[in-house]
Amino acid sequence: xxxxxxxTLFDETVGDMMNESILGRAQERDFIRIEAHQIRDYTVNxxxxxxxxxxxxxxxAVMQADPLYRCWRHIVDSFGPGRTIYLSPAGQTxxxxxxxxxxxxxxxxxxxxxxxxxxxERFIQECVDEELSVGDFVLTGGELPAMCVADAVARMxxxxxxxxxxxxxxxxxNGLLEYPQYSRPEVWHGLAVPPVLLSGHHxxxxxxxxxxxxxxxxxRRPDMYxxxxxSSKEDRQLLKELEEQxxxx
Numbered sequence: 450x451x452x453x454x455x456x457t458l459f460d461e462t463v464g465d466m467m468n469e470s471i472l473g474r475a476q477e478r479d480f481i482r483i484e485a486h487q488i489r490d491y492t493v494n495x496x497x498x499x500x501x502x503x504x505x506x507x508x509x510a511v512m513q514a515d516p517l518y519r520c521w522r523h524i525v526d527s528f529g530p531g532r533t534i535y536l537s538p539a540g541q542t543x544x545x546x547x548x549x550x551x552x553x554x555x556x557x558x559x560x561x562x563x564x565x566x567x568x569x570e571r572f573i574q575e576c577v578d579e580e581l582s583v584g585d586f587v588l589t590g591g592e593l594p595a596m597c598v599a600d601a602v603a604r605m606x607x608x609x610x611x612x613x614x615x616x617x618x619x620x621x622x623n624g625l626l627e628y629p630q631y632s633r634p635e636v637w638h639g640l641a642v643p644p645v646l647l648s649g650h651h652x653x654x655x656x657x658x659x660x661x662x663x664x665x666x667x668x669r670r671p672d673m674y675x676x677x678x679x680s681s682k683e684d685r686q687l688l689k690e691l692e693e694q695x696x697x698x
Contacts, residue, residue, distance in 0.1 A: 452531070453481070454559045456559065457562040459592055464483075499516045501513055512568040512572075518576060521572075524559055531559040532555040533558075534561065534579055534580070535577045538582050540579070540580030543581045543582060545601070558598075562594075581598060583598075660690065
């Protein structure tokens with residue numbers, strides 16, 4: 450079973466979110482376990498204080514090392530060592546490759562949610578294995594990034610989704626953006642589903658989806674497109690068709 454522990458000041462909110470829908474059902478079936486831990490429960494301060502003024506002056510407060518360490522120590526002692534990740538704007542930008550690596554290399558993650566002006570650097574030095582960011586922006590806390598990482602990793606655990614194709618054909622998994630999706634009705638607001646998707650010809654549908662993924666990636670994410678290996682005979686043919694249709698500019 451893949452385990453994810455989240456250290457947070459909002460354990461009920463995080464716990465409720467991680468126990469809903471697909472992830473909730475996966476936990477009921479023991480494919481994964483996601484547990485939120487209230488950092489305030491591990492402070493020796495009567496007021497449950499977990500932060501204090503920063504040394505050197507400045508506005509705001511810094512989360513103290515000791516409550517974080519006590520919470521982290523409880524998790525390690527109870528469930529074994531895990532890959533400890535601090536969600537930080539200063540970390541590497543999280544992407545699908547990181548999610549696949551975390552699933553492949555570890556079976557236990559400990560996600561640390563910071564607040565205020567961050568956490569005491571000594572806790573990071575002592576306990577944290579890596580720092581990850583979900584983008585070049587700053588949030589009021591690490592809960593949303595932690596849930597993003599937990600969701601991205603957990604959904605790829607075998608058994609969580611019905612079939613690996615549920616995530617292997619999605620955006621970013623193989624370096625491409627996902628093709629457009631359609632559902633009933635066949636015509637909505639005068640817009641019709643592409644005829645190839647109604648043909649029942651599985652090979653033509655597969656080629657159409659590949660072609661649309663190539664086109665969408667080229668148009669929306671040229672940085673990703675430049676990294677693709679498009680040397681296969683099929684991809685060369687699909688690109689030729691797109692060029693003849695005037696789709697490539």
